Amino acid sequence: MKKTFLYLSLASFIFISCSKSNEVTESATPPATSGGGSTTCDTVDMKYAANVQPILAANCYSCHGNGNAENGVSLDSYDKVKVQADKGNLVGVITHASGYPAMPYNKPKLPDCDINKIKDWIARGTKNN
Numbered sequence: 001m002k003k004t005f006l007y008l009s010l011a012s013f014i015f016i017s018c019s020k021s022n023e024v025t026e027s028a029t030p031p032a033t034s035g036g037g038s039t040t041c042d043t044v045d046m047k048y049a050a051n052v053q054p055i056l057a058a059n060c061y062s063c064h065g066n067g068n069a070e071n072g073v074s075l076d077s078y079d080k081v082k083v084q085a086d087k088g089n090l091v092g093v094i095t096h097a098s099g100y101p102a103m104p105y106n107k108p109k110l111p112d113c114d115i116n117k118i119k120d121w122i123a124r125g126t127k128n129n
Contacts, residue, residue: 041112041113041116041117043113043116043117043119043120044120045120045124046117046118046120046121046124047121047127047129048078048081048121048126048127048128048129049129051117051121052081052117052118052121053078053081055110055114055117055118056075056081059104059107059110059114060075060103060104061075061076063104063105064076070105073089078128081126082126082128085118085121085122085126086126090118090122091115091118091119091122094109094110094114094115094118095109095115096109
């Protein structure tokens with residue numbers, strides 16, 4: 001009788017320990033992205049002045065803006081950014097694509113949300129809006 005009770009107790013403990021109610025589940029919420037800690041990333045109908053330029057100012061201007069033109073590249077005006085975007089250089093460097101120097105230099109890759117904002121702007125024709 002004591003053995004049966006011991007086995008039933010052990011089996012109950014194992015069953016309870018392995019029940020779904022005790023499992024750790026991954027959150028279905030995507031991780032926060034840049035832009036104020038929001039859990040969503042709006043990448044539709046991106047505008048140069050409102051969306052792209054602030055990303056470049058925050059991440060690129062220390063080397064490629066405000067009078068700096070590291071390696072001959074300046075990104076501190078729409079016209080200069082458009083040249084790099086139209087050549088494919090802008091997306092190449094920020095996505096760390098093969099054959100392009102990874103930018104920002106010696107810093108982590110931009111958040112996917114920021115990259116996708118820039119890609120949307122380019123896909124919509126690199127308008128000065």
